[in-house]
Amino acid sequence: MPQRTFSIVKxxxxxxxxxxAILAEISKAGFQIVSIKKLSISKPQxxxxxxxxxxxxxxxxxTTFMSSGPLVLLVLEKENAxxxxxxxxxxxxxxxxxxxxxxxxxxxxxxxxxxxxxxxEDTAAFEIGYWFAGYELV
Ligand code: CMP
Numbered sequence: 001m002p003q004r005t006f007s008i009v010k011x012x013x014x015x016x017x018x019x020x021a022i023l024a025e026i027s028k029a030g031f032q033i034v035s036i037k038k039l040s041i042s043k044p045q046x047x048x049x050x051x052x053x054x055x056x057x058x059x060x061x062x063t064t065f066m067s068s069g070p071l072v073l074l075v076l077e078k079e080n081a082x083x084x085x086x087x088x089x090x091x092x093x094x095x096x097x098x099x100x101x102x103x104x105x106x107x108x109x110x111x112x113x114x115x116x117x118x119x120x121e122d123t124a125a126f127e128i129g130y131w132f133a134g135y136e137l138v
Contacts, residue, residue: 004034005081005118006127009072011065012112014038019072022115025102026076029088034075035136043067049130052123058111065111073131082124085117 009022019038027033041049046063053059076085090101094113097104107114118124128137 002032002077002079003081003121004075004077004128005085005124006116006131007074007076007085007118008066008116009074010112010114010116011069011071012108013106013114014070014072016106018106018114022102022106023072025088025105026074026085029078029084031076031078031081031085034077035132036072036074037131037136038070038072040070041067049127062111075128075132075137082118082121086119089115089117 007026009019013019013022023033043063046066047054047059050059050063050066053062078084088102090097090103090107092103092113093110094103094107095110097107102115103113118127
């Protein structure tokens with residue numbers, strides 16, 4: 001059964017012109033794009049999305065960064081989508097990311113790390129529902 005996951009091409013990657021190259025990697029890896037939209041988000045919207053990280057030392061910088069410019073929101077589908085996207089993304093800190101991963105190729109730092117991907121089924125469901133209405137997912 002195909003599985004859905006949620007992804008963001010983050011503002012650093014959009015600013016650097018990497019959106020197309022990152023979407024190509026995602027497509028080459030066998031993901032279908034169920035839904036896609038480019039928009040700018042507010043700091044409160046970023047805080048709501050990253051609520052699980054509230055209280056962490058990087059929370060303020062992270063939500064300021066995520067609301068610093070346009071990003072691309074994606075709902076992706078394939079067999080084993082959640083784990084496979086995490087593998088394709090590489091480690092959170094690009095310094096630890098393996099060759100060929102998206103973060104190795106396109107990320108600048110642990111914060112400006114080019115891409116987000118859901119880490120589990122329950123977070124994928126929350127994240128898809130946070131950014132997409134049902135009518136955008138048909
Ligand atoms: P993401 O997968 O979007 O989930 C939370 C984000 O917080 C993570 O990617 C990083 O961009 C950021 N992050 C995680 N750990 C740190 C850290 N130690 N310092 C700064 N940012 C971090």
